Amino acid sequence: MFELPECTVLAAQMNEKLYGKVISSGRHGNSPHKFVWYNCTPEQFSRAVGNKIVRKATVKGRWLFLGLDPGYVLVLGECGGRMLYHKPGSRLPAKYHLLLEFNDGSFFTVTTQMWGAMELYEKGNEYSGKYVKDMRPTPLEKDFHFRYFNELIDEASKESNRSTKGLLTQEQLIPGLGNACAQDILFRAKLNPRHPISLLTESEKRNLYDAILETVQEIIRKGGRYDEFNLFNKPGGYIRILDKNAVDRPCPLCGTPVEKFRYLGGTCYVCPNCQKMSHNSNSGNAIA
Ligand SMILES: [Zn+2]
CATH class of the missing domain: 3.20.190.10 (MutM-like, N-terminal)
Structure with missing residues (x-):
């Protein structure tokens, strides 16, 4: 997709x-x-x-x-x-x-x-469709700045016990991201897909924001993901860090074997060491 x-x-x-x-x-x-x-x-x-x-x-x-x-x-x-x-x-x-x-x-x-x-x-009505007309800022738009990202997290964490993966992939809260981009974004941010966004510290929010922009821009620079095809029927040049081919292989940062599990309607790939959940359980004291 x-x-x-x-x-x-x-x-x-x-x-x-x-x-x-x-x-x-x-x-x-x-x-x-x-x-x-x-x-x-x-x-x-x-x-x-x-x-x-x-x-x-x-x-x-x-x-x-x-x-x-x-x-x-x-x-x-x-x-x-x-x-x-x-x-x-x-x-x-x-x-x-x-x-x-x-x-x-x-x-x-x-x-x-x-x-x-x-x-x-x-012409003139092209943004009137249901999924387009009220679309929130995407990571390529200037309105997607860090202050906006913080407000989005505040808003999205009020509604439910939403996780980082939920923020990246549900309800087009961040339009344009899906399960593929989300894996590498969370790996770069060193966050577990199940990490509740209400418990994100200031620095974790910053890391997540930076990881979104870096990942999206790098994939564009490399012509799309390697498992998708461009207009000329050629695969993109961005090799995904965490996907089905990474399972049981060493994490590129620490060497721990990459694991997978099903969560929120898709498969998640994580390094259980770099993307630990353990520090989340008592991270209440880390909220700014
Ligand atoms: Zn690792």
Whole structure:
């Protein structure tokens, strides 16, 4: 599943490769998928996108916005799988959920895995969708500063006994992060996924904030995670520190074998030494 860094990489590549292309035809997929959400009929979609010119791609969280001039914005939300550019003469993938063909013979396809929104909005309404309109600041926006992060923790810890993993992955409190980014963020911050955020010390909050920005920026710099594919069907260059391949292998910092467990709807990977829980149980005295 694409997270904020992969969406950012894809948008940059779209701006480089798709910008200015003229759509000769476009259509919804050739492969029915229960969890692909379209907001118009296939006929309406094809009629609207024909002869449009591709403009700028932008990102908010896990949502990509592709301007189609005049008048429309294609919105691709929470997708996984592949978003691919195909040069002229390429063969169409056997299965896809969205296709834009350009008048130079090249084309663009989206094929999602678990789910995804593929919606077309009239320009000006592209941020009106349910999951987009009230989106909180993402780690790439200037409003995501340390003061805001502290307020977010205060707010999110009032509601429930929320953990660090919950803060990173639930309810889009920090839009764009998911279970993959969260593993490496928590490792860098030396925090256990179950650590209650209400017990975070000032320095732990700072470490967590820094780890979010560093991780997101490093993944973008390296072109996305190695287990996701870019617009040109090439894997990203960011090797995840903690993922399924790290289990039972030595932690890169201390050598303790990495462990895994299920928690909050996904697998967590942790170094039981670097990301101990033990200091949490009596950390009440450490709250500023
Ligand atoms: Zn370790």
